Amino acid sequence: MKDRWLLACGPFFSIEIAMTMTEQLNALGSILAQGSLHSLFQPIICLSERRILGYEALSRGPSNSPLHSPVALFSVASHAGRLSELEIACLLYTS
Structure with a gap:
């Protein structure tokens, strides 16, 4: 039987x-x-100062995966105790 996870976004x-x-x-x-x-x-840009303040990231799983959504991916990693590992992997595998 499959568990259904409802992930609030x-x-x-x-x-x-x-x-x-x-x-x-x-x-x-x-x-x-x-x-x-x-x-x-x-x-993330400060328009008045015309400078970059920092960066925001969006990471996804493979497009053919049920964990393609960032919400699903990070939620499962959090529940599995592997969130830090996922965050490091996101930095290593950038586009």
Whole structure:
């Protein structure tokens, strides 16, 4: 039987993934082992000073994965106790 996870994303939408815990952990393990992450960085700019203040990142799992959504990916990693490992991998595997 599959567990249904309802992942709250904000006041207007949510994401639901239907996977067993084993499937979730296996998917996360494969993503981390293969480095199949897609991370993009966008500058945060101070227009009045015309300078870059920092960067924000968006990281996703593979497009063919139930963990493609950043919300699903980071939620499963958090529940699995592998959030730090995922965050480091996101920095290593940038686009």
